[in-house]
Amino acid sequence: MAPTAPPATKTGPASGLLRRVFFPNQSLGSPFLLIVTAFWVAIALTVWSASPWASLPGPGEVLRAFGTLWWQQGMGPELFSTLKLICHATLLTVAISMALSYASIIAFFRPLVDAISKLRFLGLTGLVFPFTLLTGGGYTLKVWLLTFGMSTFFVTAMAQAVLEIPREQYDYMRVLGAGEGRIFWEVVVRGTLDKALDTLRQNLAMGWAMITMVEGISRAEGGVGALILNQNKHFHLAEVYAVLIAILVFGLLLDYLMAVSVRILCPHVLLQRVRR
């Protein structure tokens, strides 16, 4: 008996596209993904423009406030000051956290790394006073508060990544005749670089989210945190939203730069990621 053909199904180009857009676990090409994203942006802008809430100024109002802040109130230098602060704190975080995370392969340092990881449950607010006494306040206080806030989470994630390296990877390098120094470089440092960059990306976002709070502690050095708090004080709602949007946009820009650095430094990782 000849095999019977399966029943024909309706799979034209349009229904295929709809299926890919609305069915779970479907992949969508970049142009279509862009269209879907544009759709959601349009929805958000429409809702925002038509918003009846007095607490949400319209897009035009926020845009005008942004112009005022940028040209008359020095928002550019404030943003630069904030970026300088976050970069400084990030560099310190990376240096301290990576050293501690890598040190976790040595038994002697494990309790120290564990203890620092546990400090992530301490809020920053209570630490302002002791940190002020230790650092003398001002810019240094803000740098160390941010560094502390980011480092405790960074160390937790990276120490876990180092702990999760399979024993087989170490054995494999030993069989190849590698010394412990080369094993450390290839397996621990190079082998977890993608995870380090991903962790940094998340911590940078956390640091950026903390920045307004930290900059509010000492406003003398300025920064967008100080700017937003000053606008809050005078109830300039449109200006507050303008600063918030600027914070969001710069945060996304930093996140994008981190994503690009992962792509450049760890191209193999993209091959292992499947986007559905």
Add this chain to the structure above:
Amino acid sequence: MAAGDILLSVHDVWQKLGDAQILQGLTFDVRDRVRPGVVTGQVVGLLGPSGVGKTRLLRLIAGLDEPDRGSVRGPGGAPLPIGSVGFVMQSYPLLAHRTVLDNLRVAGETNGLSSTEARSKALALLDRFRLSERARYFPAQLSGGQRQRVAIAQQLVKQKTFLLMDEPFSGLDPAALEDVTKLIIEVANMDELNTVVLVTHDIRSALLISDTLFMLGRDRDAAGKIVSGAHIQKTYDLVEMGLAWRPDLEIDPSFPAIEREVKQAFKAL
């Protein structure tokens, strides 16, 4: 070295994993096989059921673990320090962040070659293993068979007497299986002292390429309950049986009978 000299001696090896006795009094020797006028390395098949301790034994030979008791010695009774024995692990681990060429280059450098030497040796091996086109690929871009070939090539960047292979035939299609068996024979016959020890469940492939088969198993009591750690239960000297080094073995009328016999012996392990 003279014909019949011991190249690898595993003597009275005992090893526990937690409370479980994995290996118990394990003893076997691998001797130099000699054929006049032909460079002949050794291929030793190690058969045994899952969980019997085959991989544990390979780790001991590779120097990754120390036996609780007993010894593992190389030619002339010399110890086998870690790094002196090649070991292709079951999952073919490679450095995911390095390209195929760099993986081989690193293997050369860790074995004391200069960067230039390591690179030229790596390129020669890639050519020989038909992987030149994949030199710039990352391990994530390779098929299972290609990954296996890279893992084997990596162990050959620096010539070592022993090459241990854990389940080299698992998950291969018939064409890849034929490729790997040829490759193992080629690697073994690169030098008179070369010795490939392969752990496998694939009785047919093991019979076709080995000169010796060791059956690793545990003793059982009358009720069929396991009563000991694993040791060599049976040895097949395929050279003595006239079954080794024969490309036509598969079509030999006696082959199905010996294959059946080994399968029966395997079931009893």
